[in-house]
Amino acid sequence: MSIVIRDCDWVVTQSPSREILRDCSVRVEDGRIVKIGDSEHDAEYVVDGSGKVLLPGLINTHTHLSMSLMRGFADDMRLQEWLETKIWPLERRLTGEVCYHGALLGCLEMIRTGTTCFMDMYFFLGDVARAVEEAGLRAILSHAMIDLFDSKRSETQRKMTQEALDAIKALGSRRVGFAMGPHAPNTCSEDSLLWAKEVAEREGIPIHTHIAETRHEQAQFEKEKGMSEVEYLEKIGFLSPRLVAVHSVFLTGKEVELYAKNRVKVSHCPVSNMKLAGGGVAPVREMVSRNVTVSLGTDGAASNNCLDMFDTMKICALVHKAHSWDPTVLPAQQVLDLATIEGARALGLESRVGSIEVGKEADLILVDLKSPNLVPIHGGNTVVSDLVYAAHGMNVDSTIVAGKPLMLNGRLLALDEEKVMDEASRAALALTG
Amino acid sequence: MSIVIRDCDWVVTQSPSREILRDCSVRVEDGRIVKIGDSEHDAEYVVDGSGKVLLPGLINTHTHLSMSLMRGFADDMRLQEWLETKIWPLERRLTGEVCYHGALLGCLEMIRTGTTCFMDMYFFLGDVARAVEEAGLRAILSHAMIDLFDSKRSETQRKMTQEALDAIKALGSRRVGFAMGPHAPNTCSEDSLLWAKEVAEREGIPIHTHIAETRHEQAQFEKEKGMSEVEYLEKIGFLSPRLVAVHSVFLTGKEVELYAKNRVKVSHCPVSNMKLAGGGVAPVREMVSRNVTVSLGTDGAASNNCLDMFDTMKICALVHKAHSWDPTVLPAQQVLDLATIEGARALGLESRVGSIEVGKEADLILVDLKSPNLVPIHGGNTVVSDLVYAAHGMNVDSTIVAGKPLMLNGRLLALDEEKVMDEASRAALALTG
Numbered sequence: 001m002s003i004v005i006r007d008c009d010w011v012v013t014q015s016p017s018r019e020i021l022r023d024c025s026v027r028v029e030d031g032r033i034v035k036i037g038d039s040e041h042d043a044e045y046v047v048d049g050s051g052k053v054l055l056p057g058l059i060n061t062h063t064h065l066s067m068s069l070m071r072g073f074a075d076d077m078r079l080q081e082w083l084e085t086k087i088w089p090l091e092r093r094l095t096g097e098v099c100y101h102g103a104l105l106g107c108l109e110m111i112r113t114g115t116t117c118f119m120d121m122y123f124f125l126g127d128v129a130r131a132v133e134e135a136g137l138r139a140i141l142s143h144a145m146i147d148l149f150d151s152k153r154s155e156t157q158r159k160m161t162q163e164a165l166d167a168i169k170a171l172g173s174r175r176v177g178f179a180m181g182p183h184a185p186n187t188c189s190e191d192s193l194l195w196a197k198e199v200a201e202r203e204g205i206p207i208h209t210h211i212a213e214t215r216h217e218q219a220q221f222e223k224e225k226g227m228s229e230v231e232y233l234e235k236i237g238f239l240s241p242r243l244v245a246v247h248s249v250f251l252t253g254k255e256v257e258l259y260a261k262n263r264v265k266v267s268h269c270p271v272s273n274m275k276l277a278g279g280g281v282a283p284v285r286e287m288v289s290r291n292v293t294v295s296l297g298t299d300g301a302a303s304n305n306c307l308d309m310f311d312t313m314k315i316c317a318l319v320h321k322a323h324s325w326d327p328t329v330l331p332a333q334q335v336l337d338l339a340t341i342e343g344a345r346a347l348g349l350e351s352r353v354g355s356i357e358v359g360k361e362a363d364l365i366l367v368d369l370k371s372p373n374l375v376p377i378h379g380g381n382t383v384v385s386d387l388v389y390a391a392h393g394m395n396v397d398s399t400i401v402a403g404k405p406l407m408l409n410g411r412l413l414a415l416d417e418e419k420v421m422d423e424a425s426r427a428a429l430a431l432t433g
Numbered sequence: 434m435s436i437v438i439r440d441c442d443w444v445v446t447q448s449p450s451r452e453i454l455r456d457c458s459v460r461v462e463d464g465r466i467v468k469i470g471d472s473e474h475d476a477e478y479v480v481d482g483s484g485k486v487l488l489p490g491l492i493n494t495h496t497h498l499s500m501s502l503m504r505g506f507a508d509d510m511r512l513q514e515w516l517e518t519k520i521w522p523l524e525r526r527l528t529g530e531v532c533y534h535g536a537l538l539g540c541l542e543m544i545r546t547g548t549t550c551f552m553d554m555y556f557f558l559g560d561v562a563r564a565v566e567e568a569g570l571r572a573i574l575s576h577a578m579i580d581l582f583d584s585k586r587s588e589t590q591r592k593m594t595q596e597a598l599d600a601i602k603a604l605g606s607r608r609v610g611f612a613m614g615p616h617a618p619n620t621c622s623e624d625s626l627l628w629a630k631e632v633a634e635r636e637g638i639p640i641h642t643h644i645a646e647t648r649h650e651q652a653q654f655e656k657e658k659g660m661s662e663v664e665y666l667e668k669i670g671f672l673s674p675r676l677v678a679v680h681s682v683f684l685t686g687k688e689v690e691l692y693a694k695n696r697v698k699v700s701h702c703p704v705s706n707m708k709l710a711g712g713g714v715a716p717v718r719e720m721v722s723r724n725v726t727v728s729l730g731t732d733g734a735a736s737n738n739c740l741d742m743f744d745t746m747k748i749c750a751l752v753h754k755a756h757s758w759d760p761t762v763l764p765a766q767q768v769l770d771l772a773t774i775e776g777a778r779a780l781g782l783e784s785r786v787g788s789i790e791v792g793k794e795a796d797l798i799l800v801d802l803k804s805p806n807l808v809p810i811h812g813g814n815t816v817v818s819d820l821v822y823a824a825h826g827m828n829v830d831s832t833i834v835a836g837k838p839l840m841l842n843g844r845l846l847a848l849d850e851e852k853v854m855d856e857a858s859r860a861a862l863a864l865t866g
Binding site (some may be wrong): 273275281311383386 | 858
C-alpha cells in the first residue's frame, strides 16, 4: 500500500536534529516512510496535509485499556478506598468479552486523539489483543501478575502469563508485542519478579511494573523490608534496561542513580498521579539530567479520566514548571520528545517508530490547524508550543499506523465508531449494573 | 424568540440543590428560561438534546481576549523576560483593528468550547466591545489602567477609562457591561486605585485587578512598602465586595481573612499560574472555607495557551489535589460550581446567570456524549465527573447566550468561522511581522 501525505504546512520530524519542515510531503510504501520532501502524488491514498501539521504518532507507555469502561465510575476518592470499594469489586466481575469491549473503546479514543502505540497492563490479554488487532494500533500488552506473596497464586499467575505470551506469539503480528507484567514490588513475590525478568531476557521483551507510585506505598514498603522499593529491586537483581518503571514518583536521588546505572526506563503519568494525589511530584528533571529515558503515560481512564496524550503533555509541562517555580523547565520540545521518540525508546522500538525518518515505520498523525485554539501559527518552533500547550486530541484529524490509515479527515476507517461506543456502554452496564 | 431544548439525557442545573435531571426538556422565551421538565415542542428553534448534557454556560472571570493573537508566540520563559522582550514590544504596536480581530478569535474559541460569559481586561475597549457584540457573548470589559505612579499618566488613564465606560454605556447592551480595571497594586498609584473604586461604587460595577500573582512580585512589594499587597490595599480602603482579585496566589492566612472580611471575590487562574510558574499554589481551599467567592479564569491565550474552561476545570482539580496530597480536595461538583454559579457571583450576575432555573437568562451549553472520551456514562452524579475530568471544550456542540443560539450542533451561527480565523491570522502577522 502507498500513501502520500502531501503539502503539509509543517512536518515536525522528531529526528535527532529535531528538524521542522515547511510545506512538505511524506511518502509511505508498504508501511514504511520512503521519502520526505517533494513527492509524486501517485499513491493509493493521497492525503491533503495543507493547513495541517504532520508529526509522529504519540506513544502512551502506560495504560489499562479495558478500564475505559470504569471512566467516571468513582472519582475524588483516596487510592486505597477507591481500589477496595470501587475498582477491585468491579474487576472481580471482569470477563474476556467485557475486556474486549473496553479495549476497543480505548483504541477508538486513542485513534481519535493521535496515539498510535501504547503499552498496556491488564487481564484477559487474548481479548485485549483481539481488540488491538481489529483497531490497527501498535501495542505491547502485558498480563498483570499479582501473586500477593502466595506461592499457589504465583503458579497460576505464571501459567496465565505464559499462556498470554503464547497467544501473542501465535497472533504473529508485527504490531502487537508482549511485555512481562509483574504488577509491583509490593504485590509480587521475589520469585515472581525474578521469573518475569528471566522470561523477559529470554524472549527479548520489556518488563512493565508499577514502582513507588505513592508516599504511602513507599513508606509501608520501607517499614516492612527496611529498604525502599528500588533498593530492594536492585538488591534482588531485578533492575534492567528492559524495565519500564511506571510512576516512579517517590524516589530519592540515590534511587534515580540506580535507575541510571541499570538503564531503567520510566513511564511518567502526571495526570493520574495528580488526581490520585499520592504525594510529591516525580523527579523528571533529575531523571532526565542523569540520562534516564522518561516517557509519558495516561494510566487508565479510571484515574485520568481520558487517554488523550495531548492533555498529558500539557499537564506534564505545567506541573513540573509549577513544582520547580521555573517556567523554563520542561519546554514544549522536550515534552513532545517524551511523548514520541522517548516513548519509543522506553519500549525498545526507537529503531522502528517515534520519529519521521526515511526507513522508519509510518506511525503518523495529522493535526488540523483550522481550529480557533490553533490560530494563529507564528511559525518555526512555535508549532511545537502550539502542539503541547494549545492543541487537544480532538484536533487530530488523521491517524496512520504502520502505513495503514485508521482515520482520515476525521472519518474512522478501522472501526465502526457508533458500534464500538454502543457495545462499550452495554458492557459497562453489564459490569456495574 | 422561543427555543426548546428537548429530551436532554441530563440537565445539570447548578441550582442551589445541585439537582441533576434525567430525560428533561428546557424551554426558553425572550431570552429567559421559562420551563424545566416536559415541554411542548412548538418553538422557533427545537434543539435535540438526546445523547447530550445541558448545563449552564461556563463563566471565565479573567481573560485578555485580544492576546489570542499572541498564542504560542513566546513560551517557556521567565515572566519578566517574557513581558519585557516579547509581550510589551508587541503591545506597543497594538491598534484597535488588531484588538478587534484578536477579540473575535477569542470569542470564537469561547463559543466553540462552551464559555458564555467572561470578564476581560485589555486595551482598545471600544473595538473589543464591537467584537463581543458581533459574537453574541456576555461580557464585562475593563480598560487596563497602568499609570506606573506617574501623575501625568494617571490623568491619561482616567480619561481613557472614562471614555471606555461611556462607550460601553452608549452601546446600551444588556450583555456587555463594564468593570474598572486598575491593573495591579504594583503598577497603579494609590490615587488611581481609589479613583477606580469610587467610580465603581458610583456606577455599581465590578473592579478587576491582578493581585499577588507571583512570589517575586509580592516580595518586591513588601520590600518597597513594608507590607504585603493585600495589607496595603486594606490600609488604603481599596478592598470591597466589588473587587475581583485575579490570581491571589501569594496570600497569607491573614490576607485571606481580609478578603473574607471585605467580601472580595477571587478569579483563580491555575493554568496560567502553573505555566508562568510564579511559585506556590493559590490557597483555594482556605479561601472557600472562609466563604470567599472563588471563580475560575483562563487568563490570556498568551499564557495558557487556550481559552477552554474545561481544560481549566480539570487542571484546577488536579493541582489542588496534588498540592494537598489529598484526592478528595476540590471534587468535581465543587469545580463545576467555580466555573458556573461562583463565576456569576464573582461578577455580580448570580441573579441573572450561572444556573438553569426558571426566570434566569438562558446562557446554556450542550455537551455531546457521543464521543469516545465520554463513554460510558454511569449515571447520576458521575455526569459531573465526566464533565470535569473527561470532557473537553470540543465536546460542546451548542452554545446559547441570552436565549440566542450562537452555535447549534457544531455549526456556528453568530460568526463566520473561516473569516474570523483568516483575519486573525493576518492581524497576528501584522502585529509580529
